[in-house]
Amino acid sequence: MSEHSSQVAHQFDDATQQYEASTLGMWAFLITEIMFFGGLFAGFFVYILGHSAAFAEGSRHLDLTLGTVNTLVLLGSSLTMALAVRSAQQGNRQGQVLFLILTMTLGLVFLGIKGLEYAHKFEQHLVPGPHFRLEGPHAQFAQLFFSFYFAMTGVHALHMIVGVGLLAWLLVNALRGKYSAEYFTPVEVSGLYWHFVDVVWIFLFPTLYLVARHA
Amino acid sequence: MTHPTVPLRLYVGIFAALILLTGLTVGIAFFDLGGGRFHLANALAAITIAVAKALLVVLYFMHVRYSSRLTWIFVGAGVFWFAILIVLTLADYLSRGWFPNPGAWSS
Numbered sequence: 181m182s183e184h185s186s187q188v189a190h191q192f193d194d195a196t197q198q199y200e201a202s203t204l205g206m207w208a209f210l211i212t213e214i215m216f217f218g219g220l221f222a223g224f225f226v227y228i229l230g231h232s233a234a235f236a237e238g239s240r241h242l243d244l245t246l247g248t249v250n251t252l253v254l255l256g257s258s259l260t261m262a263l264a265v266r267s268a269q270q271g272n273r274q275g276q277v278l279f280l281i282l283t284m285t286l287g288l289v290f291l292g293i294k295g296l297e298y299a300h301k302f303e304q305h306l307v308p309g310p311h312f313r314l315e316g317p318h319a320q321f322a323q324l325f326f327s328f329y330f331a332m333t334g335v336h337a338l339h340m341i342v343g344v345g346l347l348a349w350l351l352v353n354a355l356r357g358k359y360s361a362e363y364f365t366p367v368e369v370s371g372l373y374w375h376f377v378d379v380v381w382i383f384l385f386p387t388l389y390l391v392a393r394h395a
Numbered sequence: 396m397t398h399p400t401v402p403l404r405l406y407v408g409i410f411a412a413l414i415l416l417t418g419l420t421v422g423i424a425f426f427d428l429g430g431g432r433f434h435l436a437n438a439l440a441a442i443t444i445a446v447a448k449a450l451l452v453v454l455y456f457m458h459v460r461y462s463s464r465l466t467w468i469f470v471g472a473g474v475f476w477f478a479i480l481i482v483l484t485l486a487d488y489l490s491r492g493w494f495p496n497p498g499a500w501s502s
Contacts, residue, residue, distance in 0.1 A: 211473035
C-alpha cells in the first residue's frame with residue numbers, strides 16, 4: 181500500500197481509509213435512495229390492493245418483450261460495470277476503458293428501448309392526461325396505474341441518465357490514466373451507484389410488468 | 396488491498412444466475428399459482444426471485460460480501476427501514492374491514 185500518494189486527500193491517513201470512507205458515504209446516499217424509491221413502491225402496493233383488476237388491466241398493456249429485453253440489457257451492464265471496476269483494481273487500463281464503454285452502450289440501449297416503449301404508449305393513448313383513452317370499466321384506475329408506471333420508470337430513467345454521465349466522466353479520467361491499482365475509488369463508488377439503479381429495476385420489472393400475466 | 400479481486404468466473408456465474416432467475420420469474424408469471432383475490436402465491440414467487448437477484452447484485456457486484464462490518468450495518472439499516480415502510484403500511488391497508496366497527500365512518 182503506497183502511503184500518501186497524490187491521490188490521498190490530506191484528511192485521510194492512507195488510501196484504505198479514504199476508500200472505506202468513500203464507499204460508506206456512497207452507501208449512506210444509496211440508503212436515502214431506497215427511501216425515495218420505497219415511497220413510490222409503498223404507494224403502488226396500496227393502490228394495487230384497492231384496485232387490483234384495473235391495475236392488472238393496465239399492466240397487461242405493457243410490452244413484456246421489451247421489458248424483459250431491457251432487464252437483460254441492464255443486468256448485462258451490471259456485469260460489464262463490475263468488470264470495469266475489476267480491471268481498474270488490477271491496473272488494467274485497456275480493460276477499464278473497454279468495459280466502461282460497454283457499460284455506457286448498454287445503458288444507452290436501455291434508455292433507447294425505454295424511449296421506444298414511451299413512444300408506443302403515446303400512440304396508444306395510454307399516457308395519463310386529457311388524451312388517455314381505454315375502453316371498459318377500469319379506465320379511471322388503469323390511468324392511475326400508468327401514472328405510477330411513468331413516475332417510477334421515469335425517475336429510474338433519470339437515474340440511468342445520471343449514471344451514463346458518471347460513466348462518461350470515468351471514461352475521460354480512465355483515458356488520462358488517472359486510475360491505478362492503488363487508486364480506483366471513483367470507479368468503485370460509481371459502480372455502487374450503477375448497480376443500485378440495476379437493483380431498483382430488478383424490483384420495478386416484476387412489480388409493473390408481471391403482476392397480471394396469469395389472468 | 397481494499398477488497399480482494401473477485402474471480403472473473405464468479406462474476407460470469409452470478410450474471411448467468413441473474414439471467415436464469417429473470418427467465419424463471421417471467422415464466423412463473425404466466426401460471427396462476429393461487430392465493431385468492433390478490434394472487435398472493437404469484438406475488439410471493441415474484442418477490443422471492445427479485446430479492447434473490449438483488450442479493451446476488453448487492454453481495455457480489457457491489458462487494459458487500461467483502462466489505463467492512465460497518466458497511467453491513469449501513470446496508471442492513473437501509474433494508475430494515477424499507478421493511479418498516481412497507482410492512483406497517485400494508486398492515487393497515489390489508490387489515491381494513493377484518494373486524495366490524497359499528498362506529499366507523501362508511502366510505
